[in-house]
Amino acid sequence: MRAARRQRARPVSAAPAQAAFPLAIIAGSGEYPPRLASLAAARGHEVYVAAIEGAAQPGDFAPHxxxxxxxxxLGRLLDELKRRGIGDLVMIGALPRPSFGSLLPEPSTLKYLPHFARAFQGGDDHLLKGVVQFxxxxxxxxxGPADIAPALTAPLGALGRRQAPTVARAVIEQxxxxxxxxSPFDVGQAAIxxxxxVVAxxxxxxxxxxxxRVAELVASGRLKFARHDGVLVKAPKDGQDLRVDMPAIGPDTxxxxxxxxLSGVALRAGKVLVGDSDRLGKLADELGLFVEGVA
Amino acid sequence: MRAARRQRARPVSAAPAQAAFPLAIIAGSGEYPPRLASLAAARGHEVYVAAIEGAAQPGDFAPHxxxxxxxxxLGRLLDELKRRGIGDLVMIGALPRPSFGSLLPEPSTLKYLPHFARAFQGGDDHLLKGVVQFxxxxxxxxxGPADIAPALTAPLGALGRRQAPTVARAVIEQxxxxxxxxSPFDVGQAAIxxxxxVVAxxxxxxxxxxxxRVAELVASGRLKFARHDGVLVKAPKDGQDLRVDMPAIGPDTxxxxxxxxLSGVALRAGKVLVGDSDRLGKLADELGLFVEGVA
Structure with a gap:
């Protein structure tokens, strides 16, 4: 057990001490936004949360x-940020497909619409890049969420008690x-x-x-592998803008x-969101999986 | 219409005149084995079909x-090939997962079992390579089926009336x-x-x-693309043994x-089985798809 403990998770990088600038969090759904708010506040940021209606619940962000x-x-938000002297922001969480009503611009937003006309013509990634640029x-x-709160991402090493078995190392590198x-084809955040x-x-x-899909192939007998042989690997694409588009895993994963x-998951350390790594490590232990951040 | 007709399908290569050696066809299921038997006979081969029980129906191969x-x-088959002076064979069609009964070796087969012991320890590909080696x-x-009957494979150009739209050329190359x-990862015979x-x-x-899967993503609204925009591409992997493992498409595809x-499919010409390209071209026309062999 000593050896295992020595190799347990450690932070990816000692984050440099940041000036505790006031920070706006534009929050979508899920557990990451409230956790980011807490982690940011703990690091001394004065936090202001813009909870996107239909995605985030304002009540989840107390006491911020x-x-x-x-x-x-959007115009109202920009006015409020100016009033509060906030020049830094971070976007996190999932957004639902916006309803027509939610998009209906207020007068203070109308003037910004031309900026978005082009961004709306591409796919989701394109839109998010357009929002950053705006x-x-x-x-x-x-x-990026990882810059503000590295603790949201996969640390180096095992998150729970189990490590990737030695025989899995070559498979993980593969x-x-x-x-x-x-990556050059702008696809492939994960594989099994x-x-x-490679099965998926x-x-x-x-x-x-x-x-x-892999579970179904196994259940139907079309795919066979030894228990504790299959591994999920997950990493961002080269050049992926980690400010708005980080790969993530969670309890459901x-x-x-x-x-x-499957036997477990190998994540590119520091570049995949895991939310609360202690809690995820405990769940991995319960489920008999390894979850490991790899440099 | 003239331009389109000029570019219609033509054989991938003018196959060299073959000595019409006697040929054994080891036949699994599907429509390819009977068609291969006919095409081989038409080229002058004396054909002997070994119909694998549970997969091929002997009645489908008349008059061969x-x-x-x-x-x-297996031992009985080898004895028969020797008796007939057959030194050339081709394997085609799908095999079901063999039942215990079908594997039960006859005395004449027992002596060959050690040859297969190693081959059975890998995956399906490994097994097929082991059979070839045996x-x-x-x-x-x-x-390979394509060597015996090039007409079974995708010709160069459109199989039906429709060609890939010009805008799709870049997508197909991608x-x-x-x-x-x-290919180096021994995966990826097809993508959409x-x-x-890249959506799949x-x-x-x-x-x-x-x-x-793509149909479901579209139906659920999670994936959107213009009608006649999506393309299936299919090609063998580099180094794939086309004698026992050729990619194939058919009417169901x-x-x-x-x-x-989706708008259609681009196939690596000469390297993907299509069975009867005329019939497949007609079906493509009915369905409003393009099916095109690409060099």
Missing amino acids: SVRAYRLGQ FENQGYRVH GFALLAAL VADHR IEAAEGTDAMIK LRNLAQAG | SVRAYRLGQ FENQGYRVH GFALLAAL VADHR IEAAEGTDAMIK LRNLAQAG
């Missing part, structure tokens, strides 16, 4: 300053090499390698759907992995 | 010489480049590119399951593509 905004209230053009610094080879071969590659379906009979 | 064999009757070690020449990048991004990559699930709202 919070207000709900429709997407069409805020930057308005003079804001846009930070998986990361595969993801790197896919089992029995020394993620594209538009998302990680959870990919894991479920682990439950799906266990159900598919 | 045919006999049903259980997998455990026959080669016994002095047989193992041919798709083939993606498959080439995956739509809206200038095939691994263990197979091509049809991948197409259905086209029906699934149409249902998913």
Whole structure:
């Protein structure tokens, strides 16, 4: 047990001491936004949360300053940031497909619409990049969640008691090499390698759907591998803008992995959101999985 | 219409005149084995069909010489090939997971079992390579279906009236480049590119399951692309042994593509089985798809 403990998770990098500038958190859904607010406040930031209506619940952000905004209230948000002297912001959490009503612009928002016309013509990634660019053009610094709160990301080493078995090391490296080879095609945040071969590659379906596909192939007998042989690998694409588009795993990911009979998951340390790594490590232990951050 | 007709399908290569050696066809299920038997006979080969029990129906091979064999009757097959002076063979069609009964070796087969012990320890690909090696070690020449009957494969150009739209050319090249990048990882016979991004990559699930996944993503609104924008690309992996493991598409593939709202399929000409290209071209026309062989 001593050896295992020595190799347990440690932070990816000692984050440099930051000036505790006031920070706006533009918050979508999920558990990450409230956790980011707490971690940012703990580091001395004065936090102001813009909870996107239909995604984030303002009540989840107590005791921080919070207000709900429709997407069409962008002008009001900018006015409030100016009033508060906030020049730094971070975006986190998922947004639902916006309803027509939520987009309906207030008068103070109308003047910004032309900035978004082009961004809306591409895919989701394109739109998010357009949003970052918009805020930057308005003079804001846009930070990544991992910059503000490294503790949200996968640390180096095992999150729970289990480490990746030695035999899985080569498979994990093969998986990361595969993801790197896919990067130029702007696809492939995750893959599943089992029995020394690639059994699933993620594209538009998302990680959870990919894991479920493998579970079904195993259940139907079309795919066989030794228990504790299959590994999920997950990493950002080269050049992915980690300020608005970080890969993430959560408790559901682990439950799906266990159900598919996979052995665990290897994450690119510091570059994949895990939320609360202690809690995720405990869940991994319960489920008999390894979760490991790899440099 | 003239321009379109000028570019219609033509054979990938003028096959060299072959000495019409006697040929054994080891036949699994599907429509390819009977068609290969006819095409081989038309080229002057004296054909002997070994119909694998549980997969091929001997009656489908009239008027050629045919006999049903259980997998455990390998020794009997080899004796018959020797008796007939056949030194060349080709394997085609799918095999079901063998039942215990079908494997039960006859006395004449027992002596060959040690040859297969190692081959059975790997995956399916490994097993097929082991079977090829076994026959080669016994002095047989193992041919690929495409060598015996190039007409079974995708010709160069459009199989039906429709050609890939000009705007799709770049997308198709992107798709083939993606498959080439995956080759070193021994995965990726097919992918779907739509809206200038890769939306699905095939691994263990197979091509049809991948197409259905895209159909579901579209139906659920999670994926959007213009009608006639999405393209399936399919090609063998570099170094894939085309004698026992050729990629293939068929009528079901086209029906699934149409249902998913895809625009068509680009195939590596001469390296993907299409069975009857005229019939497949007609079906493509009915479904409003393009099917095109690309050099």
